[in-house]
Amino acid sequence: MLKKLSLMLCAALAMNAAATAETITIATVNNGDMITMKELSSDFEKQYPDISLKWVTLEENILRQRVTTDVATRGGQYDVMTIGTYEVPIWGKQNWLTELDSLGESYDVDDLLPAIRDGLSVNDKLYAAPFYGESSMVMYRTDLMEKAGLEMPKAPTWEFIRTAAAAMTDKEEGVYGICLRGKAGWGENIALLTSMSNSFGARWFDENWKPQFDSKAWKDTLDYYVDVMEKYGPPGASANGFNENLALFQTGKCGIWIDATVAGGFVTNEKDSEVADKVGFALAPDNGLGKRGNWLWAWTLAIPSSSKKTDAAMKFISWATSKEYSALVAEKKGWANVPPGTRASLYENQEYLDAAPFAQITLESINAADPKNPTVKPVPYVGVQFVAIPEFQGIGTAVGQQFSAALTKRMTVDQALQSSQRLVERAMRKARYPK
Numbered sequence: 001m002l003k004k005l006s007l008m009l010c011a012a013l014a015m016n017a018a019a020t021a022e023t024i025t026i027a028t029v030n031n032g033d034m035i036t037m038k039e040l041s042s043d044f045e046k047q048y049p050d051i052s053l054k055w056v057t058l059e060e061n062i063l064r065q066r067v068t069t070d071v072a073t074r075g076g077q078y079d080v081m082t083i084g085t086y087e088v089p090i091w092g093k094q095n096w097l098t099e100l101d102s103l104g105e106s107y108d109v110d111d112l113l114p115a116i117r118d119g120l121s122v123n124d125k126l127y128a129a130p131f132y133g134e135s136s137m138v139m140y141r142t143d144l145m146e147k148a149g150l151e152m153p154k155a156p157t158w159e160f161i162r163t164a165a166a167a168m169t170d171k172e173e174g175v176y177g178i179c180l181r182g183k184a185g186w187g188e189n190i191a192l193l194t195s196m197s198n199s200f201g202a203r204w205f206d207e208n209w210k211p212q213f214d215s216k217a218w219k220d221t222l223d224y225y226v227d228v229m230e231k232y233g234p235p236g237a238s239a240n241g242f243n244e245n246l247a248l249f250q251t252g253k254c255g256i257w258i259d260a261t262v263a264g265g266f267v268t269n270e271k272d273s274e275v276a277d278k279v280g281f282a283l284a285p286d287n288g289l290g291k292r293g294n295w296l297w298a299w300t301l302a303i304p305s306s307s308k309k310t311d312a313a314m315k316f317i318s319w320a321t322s323k324e325y326s327a328l329v330a331e332k333k334g335w336a337n338v339p340p341g342t343r344a345s346l347y348e349n350q351e352y353l354d355a356a357p358f359a360q361i362t363l364e365s366i367n368a369a370d371p372k373n374p375t376v377k378p379v380p381y382v383g384v385q386f387v388a389i390p391e392f393q394g395i396g397t398a399v400g401q402q403f404s405a406a407l408t409k410r411m412t413v414d415q416a417l418q419s420s421q422r423l424v425e426r427a428m429r430k431a432r433y434p435k
Contacts (some may be wrong), residue, residue, distance in 0.1 A: 138282040184400040193225060198293065204387050
């Protein structure tokens with residue numbers, strides 16, 4: 001009888017806790033690591049039974065639109081936002097984000113990689129915690145490379161990539177030599193093409209904020225991109241972003257894929273990738289000018305200043321970006337699937353290094369990216385694959401649409417660049433640059 005009463009009491013207490021739990025709403029992107037975070041969040045709810053989680057998982061471009069609108073209008077729709085290295089310093093300066101000053105004694109902020117932490121701080125105050133960090137790299141099929149009689153250098157040139165893509169293409173068999181982002185968006189095709197253009201000697205603006213799309217370097221960049229994608233890329237590439245190209249690579253449709261280093265864990269995962277044991281990695285290509293085409297990014301968790309549930313949100317962010325969370329992912333999913341690119345300790349962990357053949361390339365690429373000196377020539381802005389000004393979100397997407405039109409032959413490369421030059425000049429005049 002006592003046992004029955006005890007069970008009834010426990011059940012009643014559990015129901016009462018559920019009824020009084022504080023619900024925080026988390027907006028995140030539909031990338032594999034975030035889906036894993038959602039899946040494993042039951043561990044958090046066990047630790048914090050007084051906090052309930054509501055998830056809003058969105059495609060990348062839609063997520064950006066919604067969280068930007070919400071934070072700018074102080075809508076208070078979300079308590080935790082997944083945002084990137086571009087937004088954090090801009091929004092932090094505008095007091096749109098809450099400083100992360102209560103992550104707990106065991107959090108170890110000093111373990112965060114300096115390149116990642118610096119991009120998420122304003123006046124040495126942390127405004128977002130990195131869930132994973134990334135640069136970009138070359139992923140390639142080792143079997144197709146061997147069949148072509150070629151060997152991928154650790155540090156390839158763009159010309160070698162062209163040669164290899166041509167040699168690996170077999171359209172009759174449904175194998176395309178190269179897969180690159182084509183989907184329009186400042187965080188989609190523009191992330192790739194801006195990073196790529198840096199290695200071709202291009203830049204968005206000169207020192208006086210004059211747009212530079214009428215330069216030879218930008219024409220060389222876009223000519224190369226459109227040419228290799230037309231000859232060796234998959235059909236419908238203008239609709240392909242990270243997730244679409246990942247699916248193509250995992251199913252054996254791509255010889256070479258140049259994209260985020262975070263993909264390393266996905267393309268080598270035997271459960272999801274048909275080519276998991278046939279993948280090699282190399283640094284992003286260069287063009288002999290001293291800059292490689294690799295970017296710097298972190299998907300982060302931040303608290304909008306409009307949230308009324310800061311304490312609960314802080315606890316969730318501390319859990320999701322902690323060493324303990326990495327250990328949880330390792331236990332449930334394997335070390336190769338731990339969110340990469342955020343903590344120095346991960347790259348000192350031999351279990352991780354043994355399980356992740358892409359680890360050293362990832363770390364080297366992140367450390368080599370230089371947001372303060374991203375281009376061959378001097379620039380007035382900070383940012384590798386983006387320009388860290390509020391206006392970039394709009395102009396980056398608009399330029400991305402022009403470049404996507406060039407890829408689909410709705411306009412020529414010259415027309416796309418001329419149109420980009422005009423629209424960016426107009427936007428910068430309206431924003432009164434130089435300020």
